[in-house]
Amino acid sequence: xxxxxxxxxxxxxxxxxxxxxxxxxxxxxxxxxxxxxxxxxxxxxxxxxxxxxxxxxxxxxxxxxxxxxxxxxxxxxxxxxxxxxxxxxxxxxxxxxxxxxxxxxxxxxxxxxxxxxxxxxxxxxxxxxxxxxxxxxxxxxxxxxxxxxxxxxxxxxxxxxxxxxxxxxxxxxxxxxxx
Numbered sequence: 733x734x735x736x737x738x739x740x741x742x743x744x745x746x747x748x749x750x751x752x753x754x755x756x757x758x759x760x761x762x763x764x765x766x767x768x769x770x771x772x773x774x775x776x777x778x779x780x781x782x783x784x785x786x787x788x789x790x791x792x793x794x795x796x797x798x799x800x801x802x803x804x805x806x807x808x809x810x811x812x813x814x815x816x817x818x819x820x821x822x823x824x825x826x827x828x829x830x831x832x833x834x835x836x837x838x839x840x841x842x843x844x845x846x847x848x849x850x851x852x853x854x855x856x857x858x859x860x861x862x863x864x865x866x867x868x869x870x871x872x873x874x875x876x877x878x879x880x881x882x883x884x885x886x887x888x889x890x891x892x893x894x895x896x897x898x899x900x901x902x903x904x905x906x907x908x909x910x911x
Contacts, residue, residue, distance in 0.1 A: 756778050759907060767853045768804060774798070776796075777794045778797070779793070779794045790828040793826070796820070796821070801815055806853065819846075835870070859890040863891050866884050878911075879910070881908075884905075887902075888900050888902070
């Protein structure tokens, strides 16, 4: 038995989840980190073929694929900036309310690869490959709940594959459109 099926508390048909969004999205996301780092991301989410109910709440999964540009200030005294491109792939779990509430909570863990090492005023990553974990809270809008807004907190680091491992914390706002 898979881990997902062992954690599942059954999969009864719940009518209140009929409007839960299980369709691909395209999204735009903006983020910021400490010391002047800013990010802009475009991406897509694709539902996985798994859905369950835990303690009466719907749990769904999706893949999150992204392409970001990160801009960071290189020093406090100069006007230098550095841009890097970052691609990511991350599986996510999304927890939906028991009711027909438009709110959801999600979490994910995945991998990111950048074209250059991230560097800012006080940090320099030692690897181009890093892991990202996030938690977020979101809200569906629109007459068919085709739009979603998510506020996310994400941490990226190399999980001590190589030293130094300073990591970075990002606060992100995402708008996604279901199609």
